[in-house]
Amino acid sequence: MWARLFLRPTLINRVHLTWSLRSFITMQLKTKELKSLFTDGLVSLAEIFEKQQFELRIAGGAVRDLLSGKRPEDVDFATTATPEEMKDMFQKAGIRMINNKGEKHGTITARLHNENFEVTTLRVDVQTDGRHAEVEFTTDWQKDAERRDLTINSMFLGLDGTLYDYFQGYEDLKNRKVRFVGSASLRIQEDFLRILRYFRFYGRVAAEPGQHEPETLEAIRENANGLAGISGERIWVELKKMVVGHHADHLLELIYELGLAQYIGLPVDGNVGEMKQIWQRACDGSPKPMTVLSSLFRTQEDVERLDLRLKVSREEKTLGIFLVKYRRDLVKGKDEHDSLKPYTDFIIDSRELDTQSKVLELLKYQGEKKIFNELSRWSIPRFPVSGHDLRKQGITSGKEIGTILQELRDTWKKSRYQMGKEELLATLNRS
Template identity: 70%
Template sequence: MWRKLLSPVVVGRTALHWRKLFTMQLKTSDFQCLFTEGLTGLADIFQKNNFELRIAGGAVRDLLSGKRPEDVDFATTATPEEMKSMFQAAGIRMINNKGETHGTITARIHNENFEVTTLRVDVTTDGRHAEVEFTTNWQQDAERRDLTINSMFLGLDGTLYDYFKGYEDLKNHNVRFVGSAEQRIKEDYLRILRYFRFSSGTNDHESETLAAIKENSHGLAGIAGERIWVELKKLLIYELGLAQYIGLPPDGDFAELQRVWENSKHHSPKPMTVLAALFHSPEEVEKMDRRLKVSKEEKTLALFLVKYRYELHKDSEQPCSIKPFTDFIIDSKELDTQMKMCELLKYQGEERLLNELCRWSSPRFPVSGHDLRRMGVTSGKDIGATLQKLRDIWKKSHYQMDKEELLSYIES
C-alpha cells in the first residue's frame, strides 16, 4: 500500500552511532510542488555556503501520508549568525527574528517566507521553556523532538532520514514519544495535548505512556493559556484529569461534546462551537477565558451558544423553519450574528436549516426614523416604539411589506 503511495521508492539502511538510520527516496507530486522559485533560491544559498538544509517535522509527516503540507519548516547545520551572514551577502531580507535565540531565522525570498532553524539540543528544561545549544548532529536534534512521526527529516533531493522508526509508526498508525515518554513530557508538558491530538481516532495507547501522562498532567497548570489554546483548537480532550489545569470545567459534559462533534464535523465547525458543549453556564466560559485568553470573537461565540443552544426553537410556532433564527438576526445590533447563528445550527445538527440560513441574505428594513418624522412623529420615544411596532409587522410578513404598506399602519 505504502509503496504505491510513494512510488517510485528505493529503500536502504545505514548505521549512525547506536541508532539505525532508515532512509528512502521520496518522489511524490506533492513533494515536487514545494519547489517554488523561492525554495529553489533558498536551497542554492545553503548549497553555495556548504550547509545542509532539510525539511523538518510535520511537513515530512504530511508528505509521507500523501498530504500537501500547509506549512513547511526547515532545519540546517548553519548557526543563526552564519545564516544571517549568508542571507545578507545574498541581499535577502530577514523578518520576525524573535526566535533567533532558539536558532530560528526567517528569510523572505520571492515573496515567500522561509523559517529555518539550526539543529539544537536541549541543555535544561523546566516543562515550559528550554535552554538550547546548537549542534550539527541531525540525530541529536531528532532525539529532542516529541513524537517519532515528527522526528524525521527530508532532504531537498527527496531522501528521508528517519532515526526513530517514525516512518514505520506512521504506516502502522502508532503514536509514540521519542525515547522515554516521561522524559519528553517533562521537557514540555504541552506535549500531553500534542500526543492526544495525533493519537485521536485510535484506542491503541501504550500503558506506560498513559501512566506517564497521568503522573505529569499537573504540569499543564504552568503552561501559558495561549499555548494551550493553540493545541486545544486542534484537539478537544477530556481524559486523565487534565481539564482542571487548562481552564475547562472539571465536570464538563463530554457526552454533549461528542454529540455536537457528530452533528457538526462535516460542516467545518469553529473549534469554539464544539468546545462550548462542555460548559454548563456563562460563568464557566468566563473562567475558561481567564485561563486561555481566547479572542473576543471566540469568547462571545461561546457565550452565545451556551445561552441560546436550547432556546430559539423553544415555544416557536414554526419549529422547522429558519424564521426564529432570521428574526433574531434582524433584531440584533451585532454584525456577526448570522455567523453565530450558523454555528448554533451546526451545534444543534440542523443541517437543512443551516443550508437555508447560509443562502439567506438579511433584508433591509424599509422604514427609517426620518420617514416617521415626515409623518408627524417627532418624539424620540414615540419614534422608537413605532419603529419596533412596524418591524414586528414586517417580520410577520416574512420581510415582504414595503415602506408604503408599513407606513399605512401609522395612525394619522
C-alpha cells in the same frame, strides 16, 4: 533546475556512512509534492549550503505531510551550520536576513527570490523547565531528532528525497500511530504542552479512537499538573486545533478521565455526556472550537472562567456566552413550513452584525442541518420604515415614534418581511 538539484549528490552521500547510520536511511521520496517545493528560492538556498559543505534537510511537520502525499503549507529546514556560519554565508552571498528573534534558538530567516526560508541549526536540550529549554548546537542529526516530541515529527528529508528516520516515525505514520520519541514521561516533562500536542496529532493521524499506548496515557496522567504552568495562549492554540479534529469527542472525554480539565480552564464538572452528543451532531459541519467546547459548559460563568485562563478572543467569548444562553430557548418553530422563522426573527430583532453567524453556530450545536442550510442562504432584509417616514406622517414625539416603529416591525415580521413601506404606513391610518 529542480532535477539537477534533486540528482546532485549531497555531502551526506559523498562521505563514508557507517552501517548504523545507513539503517536510518529508509527510502528515497520522489513525488510531485516534493518537486513543487523547488522554487528558484529553494534552489538558490540549497546551492549556498552545498557550496560551503553544510547539510540542509527539510524537518518536522513538512516531512510528515510529504510522506502523507500532501504539499506542506510551511516548510522548516535544519542544518549542521551554526547561526554565525549561516549569517556569514548569507552576507557573502548578498542574501537579506530578516526577523532575528529566533537567532538565540538557532533559527535564521533568509529571504531569496521573494520567499522567506527559516533554517535552524541542529540542537540538543541542555536544560528544560517544562516550558522553556536551554539549547546547545550540534551536528548530530539523531540527537536533534531525539529532542523532538513525536516520532512522526522527528524525521528529516534530504533535498534529494532521502528520508532519515531515527525513531521509526515513517512506520508509525503508515500505521497511523502516535508515539512520543523515547520516554513519554521525559518528553512531556521537557514541555508539558506536549500533552495537548499529542492529543492534537492523535486526532490528525489515528484511524480510530482509543488506540493509545497505556504507558503514554499513564505518563499524561502523572504529569497533568504541569499544564498549570503553561500560558493560556499556548494552551488555547493547541486546544482549538484539537477540538475540531477527528476523534475530538473521545479526546475531550480523555482530558477529563486523565484529570487535565482543571489545569486548562475547562470546568471540572463539564457536561461530557452533552459534549459527545453535540460532537456527533456537529462534527461534519465544521463547528468552531467554541461551539464544541460550549457543550461542556453548564453556565455562562464557565465561559468567563475559560476566558480568564486561556485569554480567548472577544468574538470567541461572546459566541460561548451566546450558545450557553440560547441553546435551549432559541429553537425551531412548530410550523414545519417555516421552522426557520424563530431564528430569522431573532436576527432581525438583534440588529447586531454578527448575530447571523452566531445563530448558524447554534444550529450546528442543535444539529439542525436543514435549517442551517436555509439560513446560510438567507440575506437579512432591511426594515423599510424609518423615524423620518413617521415624522412625515405628523408624528413628532420621540417616544411615540419608537413605539410605533416597534409595532410596525412586528407587523412586518408577521408578513415574513414581505410588506413594503407603503403597506406598513397604511396600517397606521386603519388603526
